[in-house]
Amino acid sequence: MKLAAYVPLLMREFPDAAFTADSLSHCAKAAIKGFPTYGELIHSLGEWWREHQPVRPALPPPAPLPFHEPTPEELAYIHERVAEVVANVTARNGDDEPRAVRPAHLSAGLLDQLNPLPNGRKRVMEGVS
Numbered sequence: 001m002k003l004a005a006y007v008p009l010l011m012r013e014f015p016d017a018a019f020t021a022d023s024l025s026h027c028a029k030a031a032i033k034g035f036p037t038y039g040e041l042i043h044s045l046g047e048w049w050r051e052h053q054p055v056r057p058a059l060p061p062p063a064p065l066p067f068h069e070p071t072p073e074e075l076a077y078i079h080e081r082v083a084e085v086v087a088n089v090t091a092r093n094g095d096d097e098p099r100a101v102r103p104a105h106l107s108a109g110l111l112d113q114l115n116p117l118p119n120g121r122k123r124v125m126e127g128v129s
Contacts, residue, residue: 002035006038006041009038010041010042010045013042013045013046014045014046014049017053017054018045018048018049018053022048022052023045023048023049023052026044026045026047026048027041027044027045027048030044030047031044
């Protein structure tokens with residue numbers, strides 16, 4: 001009866017190729033206390049299968065993307081974007097001091113409102129941010 005209960009469960013866990021005379025022998029040798037429990041059988045068969053499963057073929061590497069020299073328009077666009085970023089980073093407040101760049105973080109309360117943890121406690125107490 002145990003074997004009849006194990007068979008459909010084992011078939012869900014392993015492919016047909018895992019069930020050979022060699023795998024049966026390996027599992028039988030591992031069952032030193034008699035008929036194995038399902039957990040012992042899964043462990044023993046899994047151990048055997050990891051060592052004896054066929055090597056999966058590797059996918060071929062992807063074809064390299066074609067390279068083309070950038071057009072003058074593309075280069076001009078890139079230069080404009082880089083100049084824009086540099087201007088934003090080095091902007092000044094009107095006097096000769098650079099603008100202070102400081103990190104801006106969302107509060108834990110706002111993070112919870114935007115992305116609450118599933119079925120779990122929030123990072124902060126309700127009403128506190």
